[in-house]
Amino acid sequence: MSETSLSSRTSLAFVGCGYVADFYALTLRHHPDLLLEGAFDIDGDRLDSFTRAYDVRAYDSLDELLSDENVSIVVNLTTPQSHFEVSRSALLSGKHVYSEKPLSTNFSESLQLAEIAAEQGLHLSAAPCTVLGEVAQTVWKELRKEYIGPVRLVFAEMNDGLVHQLGVEDWRSCSGAPWPYRNEFITGCTNEHAGYWLTWLVAFFGPAIEVSSFATNIVEDPIDSLSAGELAPDFSVACIRFRSGVVARITCSIVASRNRELRIFGDNAELVVPDAWDFGAKASIRNRPEKSHDQSRYLPIPLLKPPPEKPSEMVNNIDFCRGIAELSESIAELRPCRLSSDFAVHVDELCHLITSSRKGGSKQQLTSTCEPMVPMDWAK
Ligand SMILES: NC(=O)c1ccc[n+]([C@@H]2O[C@H](COP(=O)([O-])OP(=O)(O)OC[C@H]3O[C@@H](n4cnc5c(N)ncnc54)[C@H](O)[C@@H]3O)[C@@H](O)[C@H]2O)c1
Incomplete structure (x- = not known):
């Protein structure tokens, strides 16, 4: 050792x-x-x-x-x-x-x-712990510098393509576990995936106060062994107002082509993260065309530090144990965990509210809240 x-x-x-x-x-x-x-x-x-x-x-x-x-x-x-x-x-x-x-x-x-x-x-x-990753922390620091100007609107995409057409019955993990596709369709893409962006948004812009959402099933019969009543929505779109005033639109689906992009609109420029599932994603700042004649201006945002090397057995560059490490350190240091129980419950409530809007969407108030997250020490 x-x-x-x-x-x-x-x-x-x-x-x-x-x-x-x-x-x-x-x-x-x-x-x-x-x-x-x-x-x-x-x-x-x-x-x-x-x-x-x-x-x-x-x-x-x-x-x-x-x-x-x-x-x-x-x-x-x-x-x-x-x-x-x-x-x-x-x-x-x-x-x-x-x-x-x-x-x-x-x-x-x-x-x-x-x-x-x-x-x-x-x-x-x-989980998810991606908000503790290199690109999330880099982007958050960039936002705190306010170079892109005051943020008013965010568009978050979490679309994974027509998953039921991808041969999911044959997917296996490296130790041989089958991908639990039945359960993935029962739990649904919103409960499975919205948290990847919602955790970032709550960390960056504070707790949400209200959400208006729509969720439905578009593909009627994706898996033979599941009845319509067992399927969670395969499409949802939600508009969330955060206490800071920022509004975000998040779209989750297993229908639209794969797109896991985040676009944060400041008054001066737009900040773009191309992939929620890549700790080393190349975030960039793009001029707003209406603010500049130089529409091609594109500034890559260098990562504050490189992420650890992705194990070759994995497709997505996510350090799944980062959240456990944060929990372990917070216990040892007798301090609040960045992924606290309040934070987890708040993100969980948002996911449940969005999914449940299939029963009739309307504006819903959040009942939970959480304390602001503190950036990682290396990203302060
Ligand atoms: N599959 C993915 O790509 C993925 C990615 C990120 C997160 N997740 C999340 O991870 C969790 C697990 O997903 P998965 O894909 O590994 O599912 P899975 O079905 O492959 O594995 C879950 C395992 O838990 C076991 N299990 C169920 N109830 C148990 C109990 N009471 N006691 C002990 N073992 C029990 C099952 O036998 C099964 O082996 C889910 O919450 C899922 O949302 C999955």
Whole structure:
């Protein structure tokens, strides 16, 4: 072992050894302070494949994992339907929790989790963690310089193409987990993906106060084994007003061609991030044509620091363990976690409100809020 001694490392255990667990295991290499003690999955084959692939302990049960005194943080990588029960059990066993999104399949359960964490004096933190990445922090610092002028409007895209036509039945993670396409269609692209941009927007512009949204199903029969009633919306569009006055339009779909771009409109110029799923994305500033005759002016924004090298097994350049590292450091430093439980609950509420607008969209007020996030030390 290099300079990091065993005793200074934070021990984790993964619950859920499916498709995404590989991305966590692969990006652990960027965080020598984190130690994966072991994992548990109710699917014995998945548990076996995963724990063999990464040479970690296979717990026989969730109870055995939660009784392991070495484990400080439980990383909940189960299906969304199991998030609430697993996170709840972990918190009641005295473990900090880092959960994949959504926190739960309904907002009242997400609130319950936050209450239990507060009662227990524990952290509840959640993915996505891309707001802690190099491009997000670089862009945020650029916004604080106010070079692009006051920001009034943001357009955020999260479209993934016609996913059901991409042979999803054959997608496998590097340790062999099938992509859980049925569940992805049940949970829906908004609950799965809106958070990638919403976390940035709440960090940059403060909590949201109201959202007007529309969500529907456009492709009627994408997967043979799912009935219409089981499908979450495959398209949503929401306009969100933030407390700072900024308005954002976010579009999520698995219908429109792939586009994961963010455009932030300042009075002087536009700031563009081409891809939410790339910690090294090349953000740039473009003149507003109406403000300048030099319409070609395009200023690349250099990253404050390069992101760690993407493991070759991964397609998207996301350091999935960055959020767990932040949680671990906040515990050690006795400070609030940047991905706090309030922050996670607030983003979760936004996703649930947008998805539920299928039942009849209207303007809805947020009931939750959160404290402002602090930039990463290297990005202040
Ligand atoms: N698939 C992706 O590309 C992706 C990317 C980012 C985030 N996510 C999120 O990660 C989470 C997991 O997604 P996934 O794609 O890995 O799903 P998955 O279905 O491949 O894996 C989930 C695993 O959890 C296990 N599980 C379910 N309930 C359990 C329980 N009570 N106790 C122990 N194990 C249990 C299942 O057996 C399964 O192996 C979801 O919340 C999803 O939104 C997925």
